[in-house]
Amino acid sequence: xxxxxxxxxxxxxSPALTPVETTAVSAAPTPVRRGPFLRRAWRAxxxxxxxxxxxxxxxxxxxxxxxxxxxxxxxxxxxxxxGIHIGPRTMILGRLQLGGGGPIARRLxxxxxxxxxxxxxxxxxxxxxxxxxxxxxxxxxxVTADHEIGSPWRRGGQVTPKPIVIDDGCMIxxxxxxxxxxxxxxxxxxxxxxLVAASVPASKLVGGVPARTIKAxxxxx
Numbered sequence: 110x111x112x113x114x115x116x117x118x119x120x121x122x123s124p125a126l127t128p129v130e131t132t133a134v135s136a137a138p139t140p141v142r143r144g145p146f147l148r149r150a151w152r153a154x155x156x157x158x159x160x161x162x163x164x165x166x167x168x169x170x171x172x173x174x175x176x177x178x179x180x181x182x183x184x185x186x187x188x189x190x191x192g193i194h195i196g197p198r199t200m201i202l203g204r205l206q207l208g209g210g211g212p213i214a215r216r217l218x219x220x221x222x223x224x225x226x227x228x229x230x231x232x233x234x235x236x237x238x239x240x241x242x243x244x245x246x247x248x249x250x251x252v253t254a255d256h257e258i259g260s261p262w263r264r265g266g267q268v269t270p271k272p273i274v275i276d277d278g279c280m281i282x283x284x285x286x287x288x289x290x291x292x293x294x295x296x297x298x299x300x301x302x303x304l305v306a307a308s309v310p311a312s313k314l315v316g317g318v319p320a321r322t323i324k325a326x327x328x329x330x
Contacts, residue, residue: 164192165191165192165207165213165214168187169204169207171187172204172205173204177202177203178202178203181200181201181224184200184202184203188201188205191214192215193214193218194217194218194219196219196220196221196223196241197222198221199219199220199222199223199225202224202225202226202227202247203227203228203247204227204228205228205229206228206229206231208230208233209234209254213233216233216235216237217231217233217237218236218237218238218239219243220240220241220243220277221241222241222242223241223242224245225239225244226244226245226247226249227247228247229245229249229251231251232250232251232252232254233253234254234270235254235270235271235272235289236270236273237251237272237273237274238272238273239275240274240276240277240279243277243279243281244279244281245275246281246282246284246285247283247284249281249284249287250285251286252287252288252289253271253272253273253289254270255268255290257269269289270289271289271290272289272290273287273290273292274292274293275292276292276294276296276297277295277296279293279295279296279297279298280297280298281293281299282299282300282301282302282303285299285300285301285302285303285304286303286304287299287305288304288305290308291306291307291309292308293305293308293309294311294312295311296311296312296328297310297311297312297313297314298314298315298326299315299316299320300314300315300317300323303315303317303320304317304318304319304320306319307319309322312326312327312328314326
């Protein structure tokens with residue numbers, strides 16, 4: 110080191126320090142959250158099977174092999190094997206179309222000595238009870254699923270099941286539609302192609318869209 114004040118200080122020959130070079134680091138990609146997507150996909154997949162009832166489906170394949178109007182008691186026995194309560198001597202002349210989710214077989218009760226023609230659609234969102242000695246014509250529809258009135262952008266609100274009851278001795282003509290919550294009281298007749306939107310008193314002949322009383326029928330003696 111030079112201590113003489115008249116001598117200019119020595120200039121260091123070492124190279125000047127350069128600022129540390131910074132390298133741009135690319136941002137790491139945001140990980141994809143696969144868990145919620147897979148759960149939603151799985152729930153959607155299971156939702157496709159909500160109305161699938163394996164035992165009913167397999168036995169229904171056997172029912173479909175039986176000729177129309179033939180083997181009516183055999184067909185009734187196959188439906189009993191599905192878990193449906195069907196009374197003795199009831200005849201089912203063709204294939205029943207059963208709709209709804211959950212334990213639909215437990216929601217259908219058919220009495221004794223009935224005759225059910227087909228095709229017959231039974232919506233079992235809610236229970237359907239058919240009494241004894243009841244005749245039902247072909248292409249009839251029994252619907253138990255009602256809907257609450259929703260908001261303006263979705264008027265079809267929450268499903269509200271309402272039962273249907275057809276009492277003893279009634280006759281339902283062909284192509285009749287019975288709406289949710291209706292009770293057809295004993296010994297009444299519904300004319301073909303009618304729409305039954307309200308309950309029917311006992312021993313009445315009703316018909317039309319909507320069905321109205323046509324006349325009173327003789328009471329049982």
